[in-house]
Amino acid sequence: NICAMSGDLIAADDSLIVRSYDDKCSYILQVNGEKKINKSRVSLKEIIGQPYGAVFELNNRKFVRVSNTEQAAIELYDADDNKGGESTEVAVNLDSGVRGNNHTFVDTNTAQKLTNEDIKNLKESGTSATDIIKSLIQNSDTFAAKTDYAQAKWIKKKENKYRRRYKVLRSNPMSICEASFDKNKEKICNLRFDSLAQIISQSGVHSGTRVLVMDSMTGLLVGSLAYRMRGQGTILALYGGQQPHLEMVNSFNLSAEEINIIQPVPSTELGPAARDVCANGFSYASADDTDAITNSFPTTTYASQRGSATQSSSSTDASSNEANAAIPSVGHKRTHDGITTTTPAVEETRMEVTSAGDAGQAVSFGNDTKKPRSAPKGGNRTGKTDAERTLIHSYLRQGVDRLIIATKYRPLPILKQALYVLQPSSSFVLFHEFLEPLVDCYLYLQANNLALRLVLSDTWMREFQTLPGRVRPDMFMSTSGGFLLSGIYIGMVPCAYPFGASAEAAEHA
Incomplete structure (x- = not known):
């Protein structure tokens, strides 16, 4: 329910989930700059200020929000059978003539009058996915000869190709x-x-x-x-x-x-x-x-700093494969056959206070800082x-x-x-x-x-x-x-x- 979540708006630098509407792929993204979605770079600035749970359509490498009325129709349509997945927008404009039964249908890959160049021009001109699908239907010689199920399946396939819709979900x-x-x-x-x-x-x-x-x-x-x-x-x-x-x-x-x-x-x-x-x-x-x-x-803020590893000798025993x-x-010392050795020690990650802040300050884990540091005074070989x-x-x-x-x-x-x-x-x-x-x-x-x-x-x-x-x-x-x-x-x-x-x-x- 979009209205119920109107107060939960997407802010800059938020981490969120972008999920395709067919649930086939999901992306964990942070709202800043451009991100790679479906093999293309997409700007996320258009979703800032929009509510979580909203549906967006990818158009010219930008997210365009689907209206609340259209989204409600989509969700209602997905919950209903409606011929197994045919688009409501396209179905309304289909001719209501007699459907075929596939008896005379022969797939020769020459039934579509539009060429690849024509379809490319339609996409580059900013034509909506619905209009592109309508044009494909009107210029198909075999669409009317298909059964209702085959037509719905064909339309669904074209929708997945030309209409890329994504739902933005809150991270949990x-x-x-x-x-x-x-x-x-x-x-x-x-x-x-x-x-x-x-x-x-x-x-x-x-x-x-x-x-x-x-x-x-x-x-x-x-x-x-x-x-x-x-x-x-x-x-x-x-x-x-x-x-x-x-x-x-x-x-x-x-x-x-x-x-x-x-x-x-x-x-x-x-x-x-x-x-x-x-x-x-x-x-x-x-x-x-x-x-x-x-x-x-x-x-x-916590910042992880990667230390440089210190090489040292270590003992070899018969159980090394299982120990690995x-x-x-x-950094442990262990005794084997009377000989005390130390395992290779490296600097452990250390949490450091970078500045005084409040609860709204950004927090991060990971190797954000690449600069190595030496072991602190009064510490051990692990950097603690x-x-x-x-x-x-x-x-x-x-x-x-x-x-x-x-x-x-x-x-x-x-x-x-x-x-x-x-x-x-x-x-x-x-x-x-x-x-x-x-x-x-x-x-x-x-x-x-x-x-x-x-x-x-x-x-x-x-x-x-x-x-x-x-x-x-x-x-x-x-x-x-x-x-x-x-x-x-x-x-x-x-x-x-x-x-x-x-x-x-x-x-x-």
């Missing part, structure tokens, strides 16, 4: 997940929007919760959690490797207050915190201490200062009440460490695009009596087109949207974990 977890899945589902670990909804629902995340999340989807899951929590609570975004990859967080149009609850945590900090919790228990900070820690985090399949750890490490350690020592792991790596090594900082009676959800890694986690939790209500599930989903008198299923859909393992942690993990080792080495302990 569902629309972003759908667009990402359509474009490159491997990048988000084959996560469908229904699986994303189950992750958020089964984990019980809400405003005020403290969540430890491992996200290998360039920030899709972290952004969805921040979108749901609305600036209340804490999201500890665990990452392995050189730096966090949370670029997709920018697509959610989050305010500075909402994005400030996201704190990237290198995986190397999880082991020491787990060791301290195991030895001394959780550190229940007072309200003043919690506020002090929270206020120490950046409150404005697990979550990468950086002692103060930053203390803040992260304090948060982990307080424990978390939700655990979500959605990674392309083997989740079991990180699960073993993360359970130490998970409060008893807390929910956890693990997602993986393959079943076998979650089976390992299921057997580990079950064998050690660490969880209740363990459920390993796979959701099967299919879209149906409902028409009067019949239902048509979509025959081309993903067979699986990934697998989920959920349960409730009961807080009885034994303190016998080799915390000094990396997550990969601990898997073989």
Whole structure:
């Protein structure tokens, strides 16, 4: 309903979803300058100030908004059968003579009197798509000999070719997940929007919760959690490797207050915190201490800076191939056959305050700044200062009440460490695009009596087109949207974990 959304207007620099009206392609775009849509550069300045949910027609590389009356007719037409997709505008102007039955129809590819040059001239002259289709119908020798169904199918095909309509949608977890899945589902670990909804629902995340999340989807899951929590609570975004990859967080149009609850945590900090919790228990900070820690985090624009990698020697062991399949750890010291070595260390992404701002200030994640920086004084080889490490350690020592792991790596090594900082009676959800890694986690939790209500599930989903008198299923859909393992942690993990080792080495302990 366009009138209902008249107050939700598109602003400059907004991130939004542009979806073709046939739902075949979607684009995650930011409203600035020209963007590439359907192999052509399109200006987006015409949609600024227009309401979300409006329909636009692409004409001469510009978006022209379809009127509310015409859009209502289109939506009503799509909900009705109306000969299976024939355009209302074109159908009104069709001759109401006797329809053919395809008996005398012979496709010789010579029935169209208009040449390619004539059609090109019509398009360059600014002729509307409706008039072009009418001209094609009038100059076709075989159109009248087709059945009603064949005529409707022909018109629909020409509409898709000459009338390109797009609907502008607001960015939210569902629309972003759908667009990402359509474009490159491997990048988000084959996560469908229904699986994303189950992750958020089964984990019980809400405003005020403290969540430890491992996200290998360039920030899709972290952004969805921040979108749901609305600036209340804490999201500890665990990452392995050189730096966090949370670029997709920018697509959610989050305010500075909402994005400030996201704190990237290198995986190397999880082991020491787990060791301290195991030895001394959780550190229940007072309200003043919690506020002090929270206020120490950046409150404005976050900028990721890529550091230069420092090369160092590392040990080689028989299990290196399997360790590479697990979550990468950086900067850990580990002992093998009496020799202590250090894994190659690189600078971790550091959040920095660029200026004092308010909730309306732009916020960004990703490698926006290419200038390398040296390690800060008083820091370690990962680029984290002692103060930053203390803040992260304090948060982990307080424990978390939700655990979500959605990674392309083997989740079991990180699960073993993360359970130490998970409060008893807390929910956890693990997602993986393959079943076998979650089976390992299921057997580990079950064998050690660490969880209740363990459920390993796979959701099967299919879209149906409902028409009067019949239902048509979509025959081309993903067979699986990934697998989920959920349960409730009961807080009885034994303190016998080799915390000094990396997550990969601990898997073989």
